[in-house]
Amino acid sequence: MTAPLVGRADHELLLDLLHLPTAGPLETGADLPAPELWAAQRRYAEHAAALGFAVRHHAPSRPEDIEADDVPLAVREAVQAGPGFLACQPSLVLELGAAHTRDRTVMFNVHLDTVAGMEQVGFDGRRFTGRGAVDAKGPAVGLLAGIRAALAERPGLARDIRILVQAVAGEEGGALGTIGTRPLVERGWYGRLNVFCEPTGLRYLPRASAAMTACVRVEGDDAIDDRPEHGHNATVLLGYLAQHLGLVLPPLAAEGRVCVAGLTTGPLHNRVYGRGALLLNLSYTNAETARRLESATTDALHEGLAAFRARFGAVRELARTARDAAAITRLHWRKRGIPALTGTSPWAERLLGEAAGIGRWPDDEAAFTCDAIWLADREDAATVVYGPGSLEGNHAHAQGEYVDLADLESFAAGIARILLAFHDDCANDNCVEDSCVNDGRVNDSCVDDTESTCISSAGSKEPSR
Template sequence: MTPAEADAAVELLESALAVPSPSGEEHPLAVHLAARMREAGLTASIDAAGNVIGETEPRPGPTVMLVGHLDTVPGELPVRRTGGVITGRGAVDAKGPLAAMISAVAAEADFPGRLVVAGVVEEETPRSRGAVHLGRTRPVPDALIVGEPGGWQGVVLGYKGKLDLRYRVTRAATHPSNPEPKATEVAAAFWQHLLDLLGPDAGHASFGTPGATLVAMHGDAAAAALEIGVRTPVGFDIPAFTAALRERADGGTLDVLNAVGAVLSPRTDPVVRALTAGVRAAGGTPRPTRKTGTSDMNTLAEVWDVPMATYGPGDSALDHSDDEHIAVDDYLRGIAVLRTALRHLAALPPRAAAPATGPAAADTRPDRPDTHPAAPAARQPEGVLR
């Protein structure tokens, strides 16, 4: 990377950080990045969901899609560069990875196939509306890189799935001394039933086990409600689990607000291998990891059975924090890693032309929350990594 290219890449990130983009308010940033993509020689557009999409000139080779997200959690953070560090909301999660992707794609504009870079909306919300729209409307690519922070030497193989639940129960108003169970007591018992169903080994520390969080609870003796998040491992049977919970609802109602399965790519996956080669070429030691959170890799794996992995510079421990920052050197190394990975992926054979949609491309979230496609066989567990 030349000094001029490095300066341009850093300025792109700083300019993106200067445009606030909390979930639902991404349009100004999409417009800004579309203009910057065009200046860099890409064609650019904003789709019906509000995603910004940049593309290189199409050629006969494979199509590689790189997907980051535009939105951040709420809360502005002053943008500043001090001592080789850039601070700002989204510097890590995930404008840093997205800006690195845009810079890498622009620098590899002579790619022998087609490169597509997308900044999607509402990744930080339960529905991941932008990624869902991509999966429903875009042609299936030959390979996918999702942009999330994992450190410039990290290659993320997979993420746990996520199940968002709401439990509500009512009971007749009565005196506190009445021995009949109160709504709050029934809700507390339901939470315990859920933990019992998950088993004694459940927890968030391991990729191979489910873990539950009681996100919120409110109510009184007459009416109570729980908001629950469950992180699920590969192979977890979401429909069977929710059916078992409903059997223990004790007159309450259980709503599935969101359901997305776990995803795990093997180390032999072409995208994993390409990113690993990129890290080595940049002088690093690849660190393949599995994360207990959830990303748009989960969402897109449900509709695109293609080689995929997640990559992005930045320390994920700083996600959403008031000290969110990224080292300039790490950001620039991330761009170099991506450029090398794209050159490796140029050797992929392009798939036959196929429509973007099909049975798997429907939005399975709130409309069909209990129907959950199984993870592709190529992404079954390789064992537990803590």
């Protein structure tokens, strides 16, 4: 009987990771204890060290890493509030193999942060449960099992190619990789082939949507409940706009999605709240759809305000709100301008489909948002998303999140096939010549822009809190 690829030590690693709360401050709020991402990443690095991986980077992003205009407003505000936001969300880079150029490098990305809401952790011999089981601590563990299987199948693999693993923070909570994956990519920690380990039903997905977040704010006057007509009723106004935008925008999103999300005014029964906010998350798969959605949101808001005035102008308690609706309502963009991954190279399609035997995500099935977007504009890189389970079927971001051991086993086998196919591709002279490498060192003329300073596992240091 063939031994399983995902063994008992892997089970223990996954259970350890599931027990560690790793939801970031954008998910939990700044007042709760910091996530245990340092501990989770160290535990992951210890397990990977048995395969020969070395820690090449273990640190949080720097404030200057998030100065770009497309960094979400929530991230910039959190960074400005104090250094603790970045300090508690480090990212880890592991490396295995000889020093090779990017053409002989494959990178795998996993995120160890989760959404908020701890779930009961368990394993019944068949199924793992807990927050992050499928998104994405389970895939992170299955990845290492797959790499181990490839090394066992081909012992010389690490001599001929380089394997990078990014284990990042800042994927969830609307940070969208801007404090984790993106800074690592900008430092050169990526390969010719890049696989982002997210739930795809064991199919490779060559696309990833991006998202922008709109905030409709009402800044009016409060009033006592006995005289509601003296104030502006932000609850009724925003509730009406939520219905209007939820009806008008989805047909314009095409292959994207419109999520009418949080609406907040106030918690009490004995007053009219004149201030409030409505959030919308708008996903898109290309820049043209993004531009169309941004323009349509502005137009739809103006139409909704006009309709509100016409409908409620004669209602005594709401007449002032209707009259002033356009003056007290503003649209703010908390996140926009983020790229989408629109496809990968024919070379990668052939390697994954024909050589590795991985099924392809159908073109007519909507993609989802993940950190793979940060390799969208890298001409020297092919990028896909691949992992076990599904976001909806395995209850990611919801109660009862789980991943089945059988899916992790199949995922590990797929990772092994991808690595063997990549190794074969390089052996067939489809990568750069080894003349770029002398005595294990990459010539200066061939090196990528990977940061030169390496941090050993003993040297990775968690800032004091």
